Amino acid sequence: MKVATWNVNSIKARLPNVLDWLDGFQPDVALLQETKTIDENFPRLEIEERGYKVLIHGQKSYNGVAILSKHPIEDPLIGLPGDDADEQARYAEGTINGIRFATIYLPNGNPVETEKFPYKLGWMKRLKARAGELLASETPVVLAGDYNVIPTDVDVHDPEAWASDALCQPESRAAFREILHLGYVDAYRVYNTAPHRYSFWDYQGGAWQNDHGVRIDHLLLSPQAADRLSASGIDSAPRGKPKASDHTPVWIELAA
Template identity: 45%
Template sequence: MKIATYNINGINGRLPNLLRWLAETKPDVVCLQELKCETHKFPEHALLGLGYHAIWHGQKSWNGVAILSRYGEIKETRKGLEGEPEDTHSRYIEAFINGIVIGCLYLPNGNPFPGPKFEYKLRWINRLQSHAHKLLSFGLPVALIGDYNIMPTEMDTYKPEKYIDNALFRSEVRKLWRELVNAGWTDAIRKLYPDMRFYTFWDYLRNAYGRDAGLRLDHFLLNEPLRSRLLSASVDKSVRGWEHSSDHAPVWIEIAEL
C-alpha cells in the first residue's frame, strides 16, 4: 500500500501536474494540502477519471485539505480539530481507508515570529497532540500525514542558522514536535533514513531547487501497529522541477498489506 502526501499549493491551478503525477506513480492513498479552493470548486470529476475517490475540506483562497483513495468510497471520520470552536481554517481531515485511520493535516506556518500567528501555531499543535492521544487509544493502525511546517532537527534544513527565529524551526515548535513523537509515534522518514538529509520543500526564490537548498516539512507519523508494517519511503523530487510546480514535492511511504 503506497501512501503519499503532497502540498499542491493551489489544486485547480496545478491540476495538470497533479493528474500527471497520479497517472505516473499511482499511489493508493494521497493526502493533499493547501488546496486554496472553495469546497464546491474541488476537481472531483477529474480525479474520478483516474480512479480516485476523494473527501475534502475547502476554504476560499487559503488552506484546504483532501484525501484521495483508489480503494473506492472513503469513510470520513472527522473534519477539523477540537479545542478552538472559533477556528475556521480548513486544516485537518480524517478517514478510515483499507483498515487504516488516515489523518491529513496542514499545520499553520506561524510566521512572523513573534506574533499572533505563531501563538496560533502553538495552540494548533497542542490541539493535535490531544487528538493524537485519542487516536492512540483506539488500537487501530493510524497515520498522521501532511505538511507540518516544522523542521524537527538541523538535518531537516540546508542552513540551520538561517532559521533560528523562523516559526518553522523555533525551539518552542521543535519541543512540541518531540513531545508529540515521544507520546507514541514514529517519524517514518527518520526511521528509514536516520542520517540522510531528505528535503521535501524548495523555495521559489534564489534557485533553491537548483541548489538543493531545501527543507523537510512534510512528515508521516505512524503509531506502533503501522510502524511495524513500514517498508520504504521516498520523495518524488523531480516533480518539483516540473513547469508551474508547487514548491513542495510529493513524498510517499509503502506499507505492507495485512
C-alpha cells in the first residue's frame, strides 16, 4: 500500500498538478492538507474519475483536509476531538483496509507572541490525547500531515534563521516528541538518516532553487503500522513544477 501526505496549498489552484501526481505516483491513499475550499467546491468528480473515494473536511479560503483512497473509507471522524468550539478544518480520520488514517493540518503558531502560539500548543495537546486513544486500540495507525513542526536542527537549512519561528520553538518540538514517546515512529527517518532533507520550500528568496527548506510534513506510525513499513521517502518532483505547492509529498509503503 502506497501512502502519501501532501499540503497542496489550494486544491483548486493546484488541481492539474495534483491530478498529474495521482496519475503518475498512483498512491493507494493520499492525505491532503490546506485544500482551502468548502466541501461543495472540492473537485470530487475529477478525483473520483481516477478511482478514488473521498473524505473531505473543508473550509472557505483557509485550512481544509481530505483523504483520497482507492479503497472504501470506513468510520469517518471529522474534526479533532477535545474542543467543540474549534471551527477550523484541520483534521479528519478514516479506516482503510484495517488501518486508521488521519490527515492533519496542525496550526502554524506564528507570530509566537500572539494568541496563535497557545492555540498551536493546545491543539497539539489534543492531538496527543487522540494519538493515545488510537494507540490503545492496538490497530495500525498512521497520523500524517503538515505538522508545522521542525523536529530538530538537521531538519532545517538554517537553524539560526528559524530559531525564533513557532515551528522551531522548544515547546513545539517537545509537544511533537511527546507524541513520538507514546510509541509512534517518524516513518521518514526509519529509512532516511541523512540530514537536511526537506518537504517545504518557501516561495520567496529562491528557497527552492537553493534548497533552503524545512521538513515539516510527517507520517507517524503506531507500532502495528511500523511493523508493515517497507519504504519511505520524499517525492520532490511536484515542487519543481509550474504553479507548484510550496510543499511536496512525503510517502511510505506498507506491506499488506
